[in-house]
Amino acid sequence: MSQAIVNGILTGGLYAAFGIGLSLIYGVTRVISAVHGAFIVIGAYLAQSAWMAFGLDPFLMVPVLLVIGFGLGYGVQRLFIDKVMRRRVVMTITLTFGLDLIAVTGILLVFGADLRTISVPYASVGFDVLGARIPLVRLGIFAVAVILALGLELILRRTQIGTTIRAVSQNRTAAELLGIDTGHAFGMAHGLAAAVACGAGALLALIQPLQPFMGLSVLLIAFAVVVLAGFGSIAPVLISGMILGLTENLAGLYIGTEYQRLAIFVAYLAVASILPAGLFGRRFYAH
């Protein structure tokens, strides 16, 4: 039991890191970005490559990935999404899924179909608390995920660009009237979201063998996280991630491991239909 809770929370942190960017993009641009999973996978592959080439620890790679992810997100927003952002969701989802397919193919062509993993020397290090084992790697992943989340929150709350992003998400016309470059602001928002996604990829690479087509399952987790969190600010996303992690682990322990994934989708649909606004309300930074 205590082990399942520890696992659930630690993995939940990672799930939250998958979902945060998606939540931010939707909150600001009202676009469900299906290319988000690809950002995570790209981050994972880059972290793995750095590990292979230079022996660089994935945790140390995170800052680099933040920069790369930012560039990717900014570019995707300005080059593609900007043009169709205000259309119906049918259009934006098709566009982003199209981008996802292109990205996945790119990953396949660049990195090949072979499995790739990272095996850090401290993989078996851990300590026991109250009868539950806490692996150091997992703790590190959780910590970095939380730091990424809080960092994003800080940027949105405390910086000039954060204020601009929130302003643009609330009233685009007014922002234009003030001379705000809204396209740039949307780009920044998507950039920040993709940065977190790319960074989270390094964390994923620490526990999961990499395959080019793994993006979809990651994307589904991100969907579930944001549906639970309701596109609010960052804290609900963190909590939702952990709820999912716990759901999965407790279902695995008490109902049976084969129901683990089913439990996630049941939680996802149950919350979506009973509480359409998510567990925490749906307004984006509207206090």
Next chain:
Amino acid sequence: MPDALLDTAGLVTGYGQLPVLQDIDLRIVPGELVGLVGPNGAGKTTLLQAIVGLLPAWHGSVSFAGQDVTRWDARRRARAGISLVAEGRQLFAGLTVRENLTLAATATGNAVEENLERVLALFPELERLLGRVSGTMSGGEQQMCAIGRGLMCRPSLLMIDELSLGLAPVVVDRLVHALSQIHQTMGITIIFVEQDVDLAMDTADRVVLLGMGRVVMDAPAPAVRARRTELEHTFLGLPIDGQTVDVIAEA
């Protein structure tokens, strides 16, 4: 006659396929305080949107401070000094008053502190509201914040849509007072849209009356007051024959 601050020539625009403004010629010189009046659907808001660049001109041109800005987008015009306090105030409801004000200054590349002082001097009420989330304030407070935000952009032309709509008389008095302060002490040219014709005539130096997307009357406030009856015709939607319009327009 001084150079025009704003000059629209043969301006035509509208929404979708539907033209709203027909051939608008409007010339405003620096330092004017202009009230824009007209019945619902006459095109007042549309005109402001065309001036500020939210609607592209189909025909005709818009010049501002000697430059042809017809092709400029709203952002560029804002930076050039046109500020619009739009209908419904359009505050960033989730942001605090301070954030709303600060953002306006930084977005247009203006200093924050100096302009904030200027706005707070004009609306001391905002001082204690700086930390409030703007969406939670009263209508009057929101309008002050909106006007203040417009001023943070350091405009040379400030346009206010629906100055008094839905506000209590005491608040309206307060805003009218502020308006003349902005006009006189800051020397900013102002166009404001007002439903209440009498209020517009009392406040403005010059009144422009729009009807069916055209300028029906454009005259100094006292001259307009003298033609109150014709004004009422327009507001009631009665047609005014072309000749009369021309006479009035020339006045």
Next chain:
Amino acid sequence: MTTPPERSTRRPWPVLTPAVLIMLVVLVVVLIALPWVLSNFWLRVATSALVFAALALSLNVIMGLAGYPALGNIVFFGVGAYVSGLAAANLGLPAPVAILLGAVGAAIYALIASRAMLSLRGSYFLMATVALNFLTLELIVVLRGLTRGARGVTIPPLVTGDPSTVYDTFYFLFLGLVAVGAVVLIVLRRSRLGLGLLAIKGNEDAASMLGVPTFRYKAIAWALSAGLAGAVGATHAYWIGFIDPGSSFDLIMSLEVFLIALLGGPLLVIGPIIGAFTFEVAGVIAWASFTEAHLAVLGVLMVIVVTYLPGGLPELPTRIRGIVARRRGTHGRSARAA
């Protein structure tokens, strides 16, 4: 000088004008004649096109008419396949009964899901349909006592004989389903229900205030959509001869259907048919030339359609004319609506 933006996104819904009628007749004749003209390979391509056309028609019932972006609608294809497949493999029911059961089963499944999901709108509905698809997939996998789970189900053949007989049979079966889909859409479009659905698409709250029983209408539309998708899935199960969870609830296939519906643009009936054939032929070419990157080709197509052809194929002539005109040097800025 700029003129008013010429791109009007809100076209009036096309009705049965003589031109459309002639197009329809030509299309029907061509579709019926195809098996006599095509080689078995191309007949298989055409059959796939019909499968996609039927699915896109079914999607149009809920998406085209009611405006509900059911991205995960492939779930009903899968449910239809499983209901009929299990009925045939385990109970030994004859194919027509099994296929009918598949359709009914999928429709009932939609009605059950509608209670929970049709109150969601836009992106939320979209994501919920995706979740429903994967939830159902997991259910099929977990209930392996009933469904054989990940092992899949082998379906007894519907017809035996030489390849041509088999292909002709399935071609006409799917053509029949396309016809059913077309009739359903045309009848709906002209009925009160259809009007109600279009009202819901325009503005659901307003429709509700005007007395349109929005929930009931949406539920009926979704059940019809699901029933048709279920019938396609059921027939497809016989066509392939083997079903398993992964390929019966395949999100990529759902995306392809989505894209085809978009290609059809505002032409609710003819659009998906032309879109599906265009898509399939393009697909064959793409597979031949970009084996490694064929998914990227699909992706590029999706990006292009959304970015440059949001009105679908019907918009293509106008677009091309626009590009040609620009090339000819109406230099000056393009008519870009800000």
Next chain:
Amino acid sequence: MRDARRHGVSGIATAALVGVLAAAVSLPAVAQSPAVGDPIRIGASLALTGDAAPDSKLVRDGYDFWAETVNAGGGIVVDGVARPIELVIRDDGSDRDQAARLVENLIAEEDVDFLLAPWGSGNTNAVAPIAERYQKLMVAPLAASDEIWEQGYRYLFGVLPIGSTNMRPLVPMVQDLGLTRVGVVTTDDLFPLLAAEGVSQQAKDAGLEVVVDEIYPPGTIDVGSLITRIQEAAPEALAAPVDVADALVLLRQMKERDYLPPILAFSGATLVPDFLSNAGADAEGLFGITYWSPALPYADALFGSAADYAAAFEARFGYAPTHDNVAASISGYALQRGIETAGSLDTTAVRDGMLSLDETTVFGQMAFDERGVNTGVTTYVVQIQDGTPVIVSPADAAAAAPLWPIPGWSER
């Protein structure tokens, strides 16, 4: 020039082979230097992209290796004419419909003479009816689903035994070691389920206690609960017939938890290069299942001994072959032997030829029953000892004794 070199190389190889294999049934084509004829076109739809791409790559390399080896020797001699092999491989992107369509195209438009199957039971299931409809022979390297072989397909052959038998040899080994408590965990996938059911049943039949029997979703990121369940049940031997990615996840998270059962056996995954390169030192001591090892005393006229096959394959592709590679090569070879026995390319004749085979290949014994299943294959338990897979069971083939318990994480 190129041809001359080929002949030269294969000439040496042939000479060596003739010496080693006195009992070789047929002499390689080049020895007789027959006239060179049109190629025999053999089609295959493979998942070069998509989910099944890593597995399919092994199959593709196996096919290529067979075709290249045959062609290096001049080709298959049919009616006195040496016919080279031309493989026509298409990518189905792991998509069932696409696989079906591609096979249709291979038969109807590309006019191939024979077919080799895609990787896996799912896609084989999808294309088998088409091959059947056109009466094209198809040989499947890796279609272990029991059910496929109950469909009465006349033109489908498979070189591997059916999946449910896969992990069974583990049971006698565990018994020999005097252990009684076993566990089985697997993912919810076609082959893993079959293998798990098979070994679980076998263990119960043998009187062992199955203390944990779990299924979990493939691709699960967090298998913490599964490990907790295993830990609580404390099996002495754990069989986990899961694919490479899932095996890596399970192993990694056991390591994080500092847990390892005394005996841990994956199925074929243990021997896949992808697994070994990624698991590195963590693979030490793990058990696995194979149908083949380069150390086995198998040989045939085409490939030479198992060791020869391994050496030549590694020289060509840069990694040591697994039974997946060899099974793919042998699929081609089975077809080749069918053709050679029949002396023609006629489907019925080749089918009869294949059914009549009963001979040793580099893959072991090869003999097909009426269903088309190869009944000659022996299954071995291997263990990674000092970084190398060695056969540890059954005893008569064992190169070493099984070492257990596997050293714990802290003892490495």
